[in-house]
Amino acid sequence: MQRLIHDIKTGEFGRIYLLYGEEAYLRKQYRDKLKSAIIGDDNMNYHYYEGKNISIGEVIDQAETLPFFAQRRLIVIENSGFFKGGGEELASYLSEPAQTSYFVFVETQVDKRNRLYKTVSSKGCAVEFDIQDEATLKKWILGMLKKENKKISGHALDFLLEKTGTDMENIRRETEKLFCYCLDKEIISEKDIDEICTRRIGNHIFDMVSAIADKKQKQALTLYYELLAQKEPPMRILFLIARQFNLLLQVKELRGKGYQNKVIGEKVGLPGFIAGKYVTQASRFETARIREAVEACVEAEEAVKTGKMNDSISVEMLIVRYSS
Numbered sequence: 001m002q003r004l005i006h007d008i009k010t011g012e013f014g015r016i017y018l019l020y021g022e023e024a025y026l027r028k029q030y031r032d033k034l035k036s037a038i039i040g041d042d043n044m045n046y047h048y049y050e051g052k053n054i055s056i057g058e059v060i061d062q063a064e065t066l067p068f069f070a071q072r073r074l075i076v077i078e079n080s081g082f083f084k085g086g087g088e089e090l091a092s093y094l095s096e097p098a099q100t101s102y103f104v105f106v107e108t109q110v111d112k113r114n115r116l117y118k119t120v121s122s123k124g125c126a127v128e129f130d131i132q133d134e135a136t137l138k139k140w141i142l143g144m145l146k147k148e149n150k151k152i153s154g155h156a157l158d159f160l161l162e163k164t165g166t167d168m169e170n171i172r173r174e175t176e177k178l179f180c181y182c183l184d185k186e187i188i189s190e191k192d193i194d195e196i197c198t199r200r201i202g203n204h205i206f207d208m209v210s211a212i213a214d215k216k217q218k219q220a221l222t223l224y225y226e227l228l229a230q231k232e233p234p235m236r237i238l239f240l241i242a243r244q245f246n247l248l249l250q251v252k253e254l255r256g257k258g259y260q261n262k263v264i265g266e267k268v269g270l271p272g273f274i275a276g277k278y279v280t281q282a283s284r285f286e287t288a289r290i291r292e293a294v295e296a297c298v299e300a301e302e303a304v305k306t307g308k309m310n311d312s313i314s315v316e317m318l319i320v321r322y323s324s
Contacts, residue, residue, distance in 0.1 A: 016124025
């Protein structure tokens, strides 16, 4: 990361960059910063490729073409899947690419055993952008608030993160809505956040599973019907319910081994401030009941795929079964 920032600041660029990881906002931000720093507004010598059906031969032809009245040609390749397979020809080329061509790869996932990954790592600069931790996200949000001359309490900041989740693009979008909503206010309150910020589907699922744990069947079904009204596909809802129960199973087992919330969060991929909520929710289920629910989700999916049951009814019956 330090090298990437240094290159952008100094203009001393490497020939190849790989930006990868789960945090899409940072990947896109540094992709655009590199583009601006390497060629500015020169669209004549800029080539963007995206998706799984990119012709490597065409990319190499572009790289071998001298830039038009400029010193550099920039090629950006995004979401290609080459770093998981199929990029061998490109790996061979990048061992000695044209002196005037620069490459920026942007991917969510990579296989570090992949030949292309190894080539880029040795010849260029590979930077991973992971989901940011709680402290980093809070510092970033407070920075945005300061620019807008706004203030927020610690409790309200925690509530904002609970509402938005850890996705930085979603956080940025929701804070912009807050700034507009609180245009004449200096202090942003929890009430403001509750009124204007969109509730993530993940929060909806969490509340639904909580209602199931508390045997509040009517509340659980109401939350389900709200998701259907928002055009969420029943099978996606089922996937998220299954994911929730699977996380609860992992959390409960780790808690049983004596791990604290922070360590549990690190092991299952949850921010520390959210892991505590999962520990509390998991404590309201017996381990056998959670495992049974995970299996029931698999059975429900199979029933839909084999045509034995309608998708929306399948999920509804699952909710009824475990909230009874």
